[in-house]
Amino acid sequence: MIADICATGTLPAATTTVRELAGAPGECPAAVTVQGPGGTGKTHLLGELTTAWRRAGLVVLDGVPADPTALPAEFAVVVDDAHRLSGPAAAGLAALVGAPGARIALAYRPWPRPAPLTALLPELGAERRTVVLGHADRAVVRGWAREQLGEAATPDLVDTVLGHTGGLPALVHPVLRALARRGIPRGGAAGSAVPEEVADRVSAQLATVDEETRALLHAVAAGAPLEDEVLGGVLDVLPGHAAELVTAARASGLLLPSGAVVPLVAQLLLGATPPDVTRRTRRRLLGLLVERGEEPLDLARRLAAERVRDPLAARLLERRGEAALADDPALAGELLGAAALSGAPVAGLAARRAQAAALAGDLDGALQWADTALADPAAPDRARAAGVTAAVLAQRGLLGRAAALCRLAGPERAGSAALALIATGAPEEAAAVLDGARAAGGLPTMLSVSEELTAQGVLQSLRAGADAAEDIAAALSTLTRAAALLEPVGRTALLVDTPAALAALVALHSGELGVAESVLQRAVDADLGGAPCRPRHRLLLAWIAMLAGRMTRAREYMAMAQDSARSGPAQDSARSGPAQASARSGPAQDSARSGPAQEGGGQLEPRDDVFLRALEVGLARRSSDVPALVRAWVRAREAVVRHPVDLFTLLPLGELVVAAARLRDGDRLRPHLAEAQALLTRLGEPQLWATSLHWSGAQAAILADDPDGLRPHAAALVAAARTSPYAATLARAGRSWMRVLTGDVDAASVVTAAEELTAVGLGWDGSRLAGQAAARAVDQKARAVLLGCARALADSTGCESAPSLSAPRQSGDAAPGPAPASAPAASGVLSEREREVARLVVEGQTYREIGSRLYISAKTVEHHVSRMRQRLGASNRSDLLARLRAELADGA
Numbered sequence: 060m061i062a063d064i065c066a067t068g069t070l071p072a073a074t075t076t077v078r079e080l081a082g083a084p085g086e087c088p089a090a091v092t093v094q095g096p097g098g099t100g101k102t103h104l105l106g107e108l109t110t111a112w113r114r115a116g117l118v119v120l121d122g123v124p125a126d127p128t129a130l131p132a133e134f135a136v137v138v139d140d141a142h143r144l145s146g147p148a149a150a151g152l153a154a155l156v157g158a159p160g161a162r163i164a165l166a167y168r169p170w171p172r173p174a175p176l177t178a179l180l181p182e183l184g185a186e187r188r189t190v191v192l193g194h195a196d197r198a199v200v201r202g203w204a205r206e207q208l209g210e211a212a213t214p215d216l217v218d219t220v221l222g223h224t225g226g227l228p229a230l231v232h233p234v235l236r237a238l239a240r241r242g243i244p245r246g247g248a249a250g251s252a253v254p255e256e257v258a259d260r261v262s263a264q265l266a267t268v269d270e271e272t273r274a275l276l277h278a279v280a281a282g283a284p285l286e287d288e289v290l291g292g293v294l295d296v297l298p299g300h301a302a303e304l305v306t307a308a309r310a311s312g313l314l315l316p317s318g319a320v321v322p323l324v325a326q327l328l329l330g331a332t333p334p335d336v337t338r339r340t341r342r343r344l345l346g347l348l349v350e351r352g353e354e355p356l357d358l359a360r361r362l363a364a365e366r367v368r369d370p371l372a373a374r375l376l377e378r379r380g381e382a383a384l385a386d387d388p389a390l391a392g393e394l395l396g397a398a399a400l401s402g403a404p405v406a407g408l409a410a411r412r413a414q415a416a417a418l419a420g421d422l423d424g425a426l427q428w429a430d431t432a433l434a435d436p437a438a439p440d441r442a443r444a445a446g447v448t449a450a451v452l453a454q455r456g457l458l459g460r461a462a463a464l465c466r467l468a469g470p471e472r473a474g475s476a477a478l479a480l481i482a483t484g485a486p487e488e489a490a491a492v493l494d495g496a497r498a499a500g501g502l503p504t505m506l507s508v509s510e511e512l513t514a515q516g517v518l519q520s521l522r523a524g525a526d527a528a529e530d531i532a533a534a535l536s537t538l539t540r541a542a543a544l545l546e547p548v549g550r551t552a553l554l555v556d557t558p559a560a561l562a563a564l565v566a567l568h569s570g571e572l573g574v575a576e577s578v579l580q581r582a583v584d585a586d587l588g589g590a591p592c593r594p595r596h597r598l599l600l601a602w603i604a605m606l607a608g609r610m611t612r613a614r615e616y617m618a619m620a621q622d623s624a625r626s627g628p629a630q631d632s633a634r635s636g637p638a639q640a641s642a643r644s645g646p647a648q649d650s651a652r653s654g655p656a657q658e659g660g661g662q663l664e665p666r667d668d669v670f671l672r673a674l675e676v677g678l679a680r681r682s683s684d685v686p687a688l689v690r691a692w693v694r695a696r697e698a699v700v701r702h703p704v705d706l707f708t709l710l711p712l713g714e715l716v717v718a719a720a721r722l723r724d725g726d727r728l729r730p731h732l733a734e735a736q737a738l739l740t741r742l743g744e745p746q747l748w749a750t751s752l753h754w755s756g757a758q759a760a761i762l763a764d765d766p767d768g769l770r771p772h773a774a775a776l777v778a779a780a781r782t783s784p785y786a787a788t789l790a791r792a793g794r795s796w797m798r799v800l801t802g803d804v805d806a807a808s809v810v811t812a813a814e815e816l817t818a819v820g821l822g823w824d825g826s827r828l829a830g831q832a833a834a835r836a837v838d839q840k841a842r843a844v845l846l847g848c849a850r851a852l853a854d855s856t857g858c859e860s861a862p863s864l865s866a867p868r869q870s871g872d873a874a875p876g877p878a879p880a881s882a883p884a885a886s887g888v889l890s891e892r893e894r895e896v897a898r899l900v901v902e903g904q905t906y907r908e909i910g911s912r913l914y915i916s917a918k919t920v921e922h923h924v925s926r927m928r929q930r931l932g933a934s935n936r937s938d939l940l941a942r943l944r945a946e947l948a949d950g951a
Contacts (some may be wrong), residue, residue: 062699093105132160172305197217388590470496519531519537563575563603569747602674715728746786747783794814832845892923
């Protein structure tokens, strides 16, 4: 019975087994056969067997003896490439079988199997030993690599060598020897360059392959699947003959069992073949595959990369590129760029390339491509290009221009046109646009219906009067429905603004933080609006967290927003603009690898940047970190200049108004406030949108000690309080602030106002109001009640930093400084409370600010400082600060 010594193709195991067989001549089998594709080590194994037999005392003959009668008593015949034996040679070898002392070893490929070999193999007897070789696996290659390279044989290097050679021993060993001679490249990888000696070996092996088999290997290397009908069509042979050629290629060892050509061989084969031959092969292959209903995308991309203008490839790439817009806009842009290289008209692709670039986050590239389509009256898909440009311009504060472009995009974008008009103070024109779109009819889409609902929801939010509360609730409902409707297709929608963001703004302006957070979280989960809108949603979530006092969470959302911008555009074909393409390849061609004229990664668009800078200002103000507040204020001033005031940026404007008053720089924002007031006037003084701005104006007037400036804002809040519960809450809180700042502290009314502020989402403001009232209260019992209220509200809302006193600094106070870190353990000289006070004194906090942070009065702070001066023996304030710094350093 035939015994398979090695069925897995591991040459080392086969060598060991053969040595065992040859080690005892008396037990050595009469016949040994070695089968395997070319380059798998058959000749090497025969050499091992020959050496072993000679050491055992046998006479070894290389080939069939011409005179069998002259043979010694014990001999061995070794025949390599037995698949090439002639009939007489095979018959002569068969005659030796069974002779006393005769040993026979044959090596042959699995194909071809000519008649002489087919007849010879049964004659070798049932007891012959058969060794089957194949391509080496990773474990074997790793062993060989360690023998050649030692510790330098890293797993990555082994994988690289295995990937290049396919595990063919005839290639693995030369590659490892080359690496051992020239050293391992930096990084431990084998690199992609083929060593010269390996290239020579492959070229020599290819020279032994017949032309038809070589043509088949070339076709497979060029991308042909291992299917008889396809290969027959490419090679212009019958499918049956193509199957024989596949078998021959496998027998050569150059075609892997997986059906791929050994990568090194494919690289050299494609390099040695004239490029026009490879292009013809690929075009013919593409036609065959498309004809039978396939979509060979990789093949079409290869042709595009070589700038082969092929209509089939262009249509395929264009079709697949448009389909990819929904799931992978970066890929869509690459495919559409490749379609242009394959001959598709550049103007016909421009609008879709603009959409792909915008969805991938490269808004500069999007504008360039869209402008290409808009500038050509004959270009198709101009409506799409207009919509892309409108969405980008909206993020850059050009809402008036965005409205005009949305109208150019057709009735289906009427909702976005109306929304942009509302935001800039033209509600009547917006309503007319919506009415005109309804009259025009047309087939509605989810996008058009959602945009129309969004515009309707914002219009509802503008209404004022006795039913204002109901209108606000209706607006929230309409906007939430618009956001839900858009979720299935929201990733591909380029919007002037998302209904989720606007629903959140309406909720924030009405004190419904829970609603705002819920709708935004759904938008984040659905990726509503794709990459351009990710920062928008996260910044609004950060705003909610800031108002609620969750400062750490707010900073996390801000970081996410900036990361979203950084992970946007990359330099690839999808997101490059036409200017770069034409510069590289002229008007008749396009470049699939041209980069955008201006990288936008990491830079938020002006609309988002305004919110980010206002958040930085708000967080610094709430932490009483004046140096950080000053730095943030400088950046915020630049952001405000870059983005004009519109209805949807009143929240950040209000936060900056308060910060400007805190820093005595209120005049800088007066033009913007005037613009905001004019906008609200054009919109009919909508209570919802005006209330938050009046609340900010009131706080700014309180900080600036400006009763005249406070009066109009207080009057507006009182007027709105008649119909708006949120405005009523703010109005009562404002009155309470005024009384507190004049020294009239009514603990019960302050507690009520603070709790009402917390109930509408302004937990930090509520805790701050109670804390300031406690610092000014004279009655000890009232102070305790107010301190308890401040702490309770801070705990209930998750406030992470104690609110600071926002009253104007007195002339003798020290300049405020950054918020303190957690207190270190006391060293023994100062008590824990004194150390807390000392740290804030060293950092420059005023007595009032320290009292507000620690929920104690300014007078108590003064007593603590006096005791510390006596205990430390400080002679003056400078000496006290030096001693406090030393004491705090020792304690740390």
